């Protein structure tokens with residue numbers, strides 16, 4: 520059954536995005552309350568590492584690595600990217616000193632939103648593919664109906680391909696800005 524647009528897509532989208540906002544504010548509040556603001560300064564590192572680790576899914580999908588179930592890795596990708604973004608957002612805090620890291624943060628925010636859009640597009644694509652397979656296997660539909668089902672598969676998959684054309688460039692902008700920020704901080708700390 521195709522889930523309703525509201526319950527299947529819009530609501531979970533805003534719940535995940537809202538949770539990110541609420542958890543950021545709570546994390547920032549707790550760090551300030553317990554005088555641990557310095558911890559936030561370093562939280563950029565595990566946050567960035569988590570985001571990098573989440574790319575294991577991209578390697579698995581493109582078969583650069585072959586172990587593990589791709590669907591499980593996709594779930595891990597979503598979770599790690601979400602948690603990593605949360606850590607980076609807490610790290611960003613409410614300090615405004617320089618423009619570059621804030622541009623990186625905005626790009627990361629756009630990236631997270633685009634990722635969530637992709638998550639629900641994929642859900643649609645799966646439902647369409649599943650639907651047409653059932654048509655084929657169980658119902659023995661007429662040629663026209665089969666063609667229609669196949670058409671929907673194509674549309675759904677085409678939407679995914681188009682989405683990827685947006686999501687990946689957004690990610691590249693985010694990565695370049697974040698690297699610029701990280702590079703300048705490491706230079707400042709004398710780590711490079």
Ligand code: HEM
Pocket residue numbers: 560563564567607610611612614615616617618620621623624627697700701704
């Ligand atoms: C290895 C990872 C990272 C390290 C070591 C790091 C380090 C730092 C440090 C030391 C500061 C304080 C600078 C200051 O007080 O002037 C800072 C601020 C900040 N960082 Fe990071 N960072 C990392 C990753 C990131 C990423 C991935 C983002 C965003 C996508 C980000 C966004 C910010 C923002 C928005 C600020 C506040 C800038 C301001 O005060 O105006 N950081 N970071």
